[in-house]
Amino acid sequence: MIIRxxxxxxxxxxxxxxxxxxxxxxxxxxEMEERPSNKIDGFYERLTTMFPTMHSHxxxxxxxxxxFQRVKDGTWMGHIxxxxxxxxxxxxxxxxxxxxxxxxxxxxxYSVVFAYMEESVGRYAAKISVDICKALIAGxxxxxxxxxxxxxxxxxxERLGPSTGSIVEEAEARGIPxxxxxxxxxxxxxxxxxxxxxxxTVTSETSSIGVELACDKEDTKFLLxxxxxxxPRGDIIRRESSLEEACNYVGYPLVIKPVDGNHGRxxxxxxxxxxxxxxxxxxxxxxxxxxxxxKLIIGEDYRLLVINNKLVAAAKRTPAHVxxxxxxxxxxxxxxxxxxxxxxxxxxxxxxQITINDLSKTIIKNAGYTLDSVIPDGEMLILKDTANLSTxxxxxxxxxxxxxxxxxxxxxISKIIDLDICGIDxxxxxxTQPLSDTGGAVLEVNAGPGFRMHxxxxxxxxxxxxxxxxxxxxxxxxxxGRIPIIAITGTNGKTTTTRLMAHxxxxxxxxxxxxxxxxxxxxxxLLMTGDCTGPASAEFVLKDxxxxxxxxxxxxGGLLRAGLGFKKCNVGIVTNVAxxxxxxxxxHTIEQLAKAKGVIPETVLPDGYAILNAxxxxxxxxxxxxxxxxxxxxxxxxxxxxxxxxxxxxVTAVYEDxxxxxxxxxxxxxxxxxxxxxxxxxxxxxxxxxxxLAAVLGAHVQGISIEDMKAGLETFIPSATQTPGRLNLFKxxxxxxxxxxxxxxxxxxxxKEFTDTIECSVKVGIIAGVGDRRDxxxxxxxxxxxxxxxxxxxxxxxRLRGRTEEELINLLNDGIKAKDPNKKITIIPSEKEAIxxxxxxxxxxxxxxxxxxxxxxxxxxxxxxxxxDSRGEPFNAE
Numbered sequence: 001m002i003i004r005x006x007x008x009x010x011x012x013x014x015x016x017x018x019x020x021x022x023x024x025x026x027x028x029x030x031e032m033e034e035r036p037s038n039k040i041d042g043f044y045e046r047l048t049t050m051f052p053t054m055h056s057h058x059x060x061x062x063x064x065x066x067x068f069q070r071v072k073d074g075t076w077m078g079h080i081x082x083x084x085x086x087x088x089x090x091x092x093x094x095x096x097x098x099x100x101x102x103x104x105x106x107x108x109x110y111s112v113v114f115a116y117m118e119e120s121v122g123r124y125a126a127k128i129s130v131d132i133c134k135a136l137i138a139g140x141x142x143x144x145x146x147x148x149x150x151x152x153x154x155x156x157x158e159r160l161g162p163s164t165g166s167i168v169e170e171a172e173a174r175g176i177p178x179x180x181x182x183x184x185x186x187x188x189x190x191x192x193x194x195x196x197x198x199x200x201t202v203t204s205e206t207s208s209i210g211v212e213l214a215c216d217k218e219d220t221k222f223l224l225x226x227x228x229x230x231x232p233r234g235d236i237i238r239r240e241s242s243l244e245e246a247c248n249y250v251g252y253p254l255v256i257k258p259v260d261g262n263h264g265r266x267x268x269x270x271x272x273x274x275x276x277x278x279x280x281x282x283x284x285x286x287x288x289x290x291x292x293x294x295k296l297i298i299g300e301d302y303r304l305l306v307i308n309n310k311l312v313a314a315a316k317r318t319p320a321h322v323x324x325x326x327x328x329x330x331x332x333x334x335x336x337x338x339x340x341x342x343x344x345x346x347x348x349x350x351x352x353q354i355t356i357n358d359l360s361k362t363i364i365k366n367a368g369y370t371l372d373s374v375i376p377d378g379e380m381l382i383l384k385d386t387a388n389l390s391t392x393x394x395x396x397x398x399x400x401x402x403x404x405x406x407x408x409x410x411x412x413i414s415k416i417i418d419l420d421i422c423g424i425d426x427x428x429x430x431x432t433q434p435l436s437d438t439g440g441a442v443l444e445v446n447a448g449p450g451f452r453m454h455x456x457x458x459x460x461x462x463x464x465x466x467x468x469x470x471x472x473x474x475x476x477x478x479x480x481g482r483i484p485i486i487a488i489t490g491t492n493g494k495t496t497t498t499r500l501m502a503h504x505x506x507x508x509x510x511x512x513x514x515x516x517x518x519x520x521x522x523x524x525x526l527l528m529t530g531d532c533t534g535p536a537s538a539e540f541v542l543k544d545x546x547x548x549x550x551x552x553x554x555x556x557g558g559l560l561r562a563g564l565g566f567k568k569c570n571v572g573i574v575t576n577v578a579x580x581x582x583x584x585x586x587x588h589t590i591e592q593l594a595k596a597k598g599v600i601p602e603t604v605l606p607d608g609y610a611i612l613n614a615x616x617x618x619x620x621x622x623x624x625x626x627x628x629x630x631x632x633x634x635x636x637x638x639x640x641x642x643x644x645x646x647x648x649x650x651v652t653a654v655y656e657d658x659x660x661x662x663x664x665x666x667x668x669x670x671x672x673x674x675x676x677x678x679x680x681x682x683x684x685x686x687x688x689x690x691x692x693l694a695a696v697l698g699a700h701v702q703g704i705s706i707e708d709m710k711a712g713l714e715t716f717i718p719s720a721t722q723t724p725g726r727l728n729l730f731k732x733x734x735x736x737x738x739x740x741x742x743x744x745x746x747x748x749x750x751x752k753e754f755t756d757t758i759e760c761s762v763k764v765g766i767i768a769g770v771g772d773r774r775d776x777x778x779x780x781x782x783x784x785x786x787x788x789x790x791x792x793x794x795x796x797x798x799r800l801r802g803r804t805e806e807e808l809i810n811l812l813n814d815g816i817k818a819k820d821p822n823k824k825i826t827i828i829p830s831e832k833e834a835i836x837x838x839x840x841x842x843x844x845x846x847x848x849x850x851x852x853x854x855x856x857x858x859x860x861x862x863x864x865x866x867x868x869d870s871r872g873e874p875f876n877a878e
Contacts, residue, residue, distance in 0.1 A: 001077060001134065002028045004109070006126050008119045011535060013563035014595065015113050017602045019098050020563060023085070023122040025112040026104060026586070027078050027130070032137070033108035038074030046136050047071060047080070054087050076101075077133055078110035085114045085129035088144065089121060092151035093344060105588040118158040121151045149345075156346040161185055163201045163451040166466035174470060175480045177567060179539055189473060190481020191566075192547040193511070196473040201421050202448045203473060210418035214447035217259045217292055220417060224442060227416050229409060230435045231442050234294025240281060246293040247277050253296040256280035258288030267386060270296055297427040297441045301387045303395075304402070304424040305454055306414040307468040311407045313454040314399045314431070320354045320384040320392030324375025330364060331356070331371040334383070342458075343392075351458060354383060354392035388450075395453035397460025398431060405434035413445060420472060423449025483547065484510075485566060486698050489554045489600045490575030490613075491593075492747045493691045496726045497575055500679065500695040502551040503722070504712030508704050510549035513541035517555065517741075518724055518855060522547060529856070534558020538565030556596050560585045564599065570608040571698050572601040572628075575691065577618040578746030584772055594618040604628040609651070609701040611694055614641040631701060633693040635686065637661075653697040655689050660713075662700050671696055671709055678717045684757040685727060687750035688718075720863065725855035727754070730862055732869045735842040736760070737862055738849045743770055745777060748784040751849070755788060760847035765789030766834050767851050768796055769808030778808060782815020789849065791824045792816060795834035805829055832861060836877045839865055 004026040011020050037043050048054070048068060057067035067083055082099040089096050099114035116122025128147050135142035160168060164185040168178050171189050179188045185200045197204040202211065213219050218236045225231055235246040236259060247254060256277060257267040266287035268280030277293075284291040305313040322333035334354055337343070343351040356371065360383045364370065367381060375381055387393040406426070414422050428440025435441060454463045474481060486501055488494045495516045502514040506524065513522045515537040520528035522544055528537065533555035541550050542565070554564065577594045587593050601610035601622050607629070613619040614632040620641060623630045630650070634642045637656035645652050649665040659670045660677065675683035677692060696709050720728050720739075728739040738758075742751040755763065767785050769778045785792055794812050796805050809827055816823050828834040831852065838848045852858040865875050 009563040011563035025126045029108045032077045036074040037071045081129045085125045104586045120154045152345045170466040191542040192483040194481045207418040211447040232294040258284040259290030260288040299427045299429040302426040304410040308472040313463040315395040315453045317387035319387045324379040326377035394458040397457040485569040486551045486571045487569040488573040491578040493575040497691045498553040505549045507712040508708045512549045513547035514551035535565030572604045573611040574619045580744040598622045653693040685754045735846045745780045752788045761845040762790045764791045766793045778811040779815035782812040783819045786816045786819035796829040839875045
């Protein structure tokens with residue numbers, strides 16, 4: 001069995017609109033295609049022994065044990081590998097349940113699809129599931145222990161922390177989209193100009209001065225003392241020579257900690273003599289140049305969480321510890337505590353397992369014990385010097401019993417230090433009484449405090465503290481931080497429709513970002529070049545803080561490779577579906593291609609619009625699977641589908657009596673005569689009229705006025721600047737060149753329909769075969785070319801895409817000869833040489849039609865020839 005490729009979906013995709021995190025593994029079973037599970041001796045027994053927990057897999061049987069029944073009766077290895085990949089993730093603490101295995105369109109090759117929580121874990125699970133299956137087939141032992149631990153470690157490296165994760169989850173619950181901006185905890189909530197950012201629990205609205213103050217314990221303590229907040233008596237020193245004086249001034253027992261520390265690093269507590277103080281001083285110096293020496297406050301450790309200057313949660317924290325039973329050793333007690341199912345590796349569970357490190361051994365030694373000591377019954381032995389949950393500590397929610405004076409104090413502190421989110425560490429014997437009455441004190445103020453203890457306390461009520469963060473960042477009811485997103489797909493016309501839609505929005509006054517097969521544009525500036533129709537390009541636009549309107553061209557390639565770069569859009573436009581790229585990535589039929597294109601309208605928000613081509617059966621059928629409004633466009637105002645929509649008072653756009661018209665119900669709103677729209681070349685380019693219909697319908701449902709549409713249509717001039725490679729006409733003194741991106745049969749037919757209207761002495765076509773098309777598609781392009789042109793020059797693309805130059809030329813040649821055996825054909829593989837040959841041999845009033853897929857190179861050469869023509873110079877490509 002061979003893994004051909006592994007792709008990770010990160011958004012709505014061909015396999016699922018709702019499940020965005022999916023691994024898609026293309027698996028070639030090889031000889032195992034002939035050996036289902038029931039034909040392998042002992043396979044069922046080995047599988048059930050290795051994975052007894054798989055009994056819960058219901059599979060298509062629909063009940064527990066269903067998958068095992070399928071294995072016993074006989075099923076293929078791709079299906080089994082799917083279930084193994086799901087189960088190993090579950091065993092590693094990531095319970096995922098969705099999977100499916102489908103034929104890839106080749107004998108013995110399957111798409112094995114399964115859910116993941118963290119991408120690196122999903123990819124690893126895909127690989128080891130195949131290895132495990134191979135071992136089960138061969139009857140060999142396979143130890144998963146290291147694999148399971150490795151997956152846990154991968155998860156901890158990749159996952160968002162509990163605090164960041166809780167804010168993201170709350171944002172998702174409110175319909176606020178998000179993007180992870182780095183491999184750590186920097187995330188964007190909302191899109192474009194409406195975005196907010198978080199990094200753990202620091203937000204884009206958090207005061208930088210507040211963060212600096214909180215990180216400087218000396219300044220924090222000074223400000224709090226000035227504000228009459230109870231703080232421990234203490235001193236800050238920087239040299240060892242000052243230590244003894246500071247200890248005498250503060251008085252034992254004391255605490256020594258770094259000025260700039262966090263997460264409990266370098267803190268030593270309950271220091272009772274100078275020798276211990278000296279050790280603690282050097283430990284703190286490793287973290288910070290400044291060292292705090294302060295009085296040890298007796299009491300319990302509390303964390304008060306203030307968000308937007310309001311106390312929202314409070315917890316009592318207890319360091320990792322064990323309680324003696326009079327018979328178990330310290331190590332045995334730790335093992336008992338760690339057996340609690342609530343404890344896991346890292347942040348996988350509510351609590352973290354206790355690990356015994358050198359610090360723990362020192363604390364145990366100072367208490368007079370070793371790991372082999374038996375602790376008296378009922379005695380608590382502290383194992384860590386801080387109460388952090390990440391080191392095995394516990395937390396109890398006490399929000400409802402905090403004394404009002406302490407609540408007021410915490411809220412004052414948040415304003416004094418100027419933090420919108422802060423964690424205040426308090427030590428007191430009784431939090432239900434004012435600190436002034438108990439001798440308690442504020443020990444520290446933290447920027448970016450952890451939420452875990454409040455989200456899932458060991459005891460008491462969990463608090464949705466993340467909700468308060470979202471309330472702060474998005475205070476207006478229903479604000480989701482979105483910007484309008486128009487997503488456009490189809491086989492032909494999507495790039496022109498995208499550019500036109502973006503232009504109309506720009507004329508309305510929006511700051512537009514848009515993606516095309518030519519590049520990414522932010523406010524009409526080209527910032528990325530190449531085919532930018534995938535998810536990374538979409539995210540590029542949605543990340544840009546200057547953009548308040550996005551128009552995104554979405555092609556099949558990126559969608560099949562990684563899914564969409566957004567989860568929801570306001571408008572989804574499908575121009576058409578025709579045979580193109582079939583036979584690639586498991587898409588072998590036009591119906592499968594339509595399903596892929598149909599992902600876009602299925603992602604439209606409920607109050608948005610799916611704009612569909614009523615003249616295309618496959619596109620029109622997409623209305624059945626959407627959960628939003630539907631608007632239709634057609635080149636025929638009498639199309640029965642249009643009439644039916646109008647009777648329902650729906651929104652439509654039609655080409656009628658020479659006009660581009662929008663209809664609300666049966667009421668007509670004429671936009672412009674098609675012949676007055678530059679893009680249509682006087683109304684001759686019918687496929688451009690279709691693009692106009694889709695674009696104006698998108699503009700209309702977004703509330704753009706007819707006046708703004710007309711301004712956009714009148715100023716959108718087909719040219720190398722505004723529509724590069726889309727019907728670019730260059731008039732030379734003796735001939736004309738038409739440059740177009742037509743690269744599939746449907747595009748060639750549309751181009752033929754237009755060029756048939758152009759008067760010329762002779763039509764010369766420069767065409768090429770595309771390597772990632774089926775043989776019959778390339779043949780058909782040759783056949784259409786034979787009908788279109790009087791003479792044909794066959795060149796070759798720069799990217800052969802898995803084919804040889806000779807193969808592609810022969811396929812085109814065969815298509816041409818089948819239609820017209822006497823057609824004049826010249827073969828010049830180099831595009832530059834082919835164009836040069838055509839212009840140097842052009843007859844008067846001829847039309848040279850250049851079908852190119854590398855538009856910038858072709859445009860540059862044609863424009864160079866245009867300049868030479870205007871100066872009366874001979875055509876020279878060098």
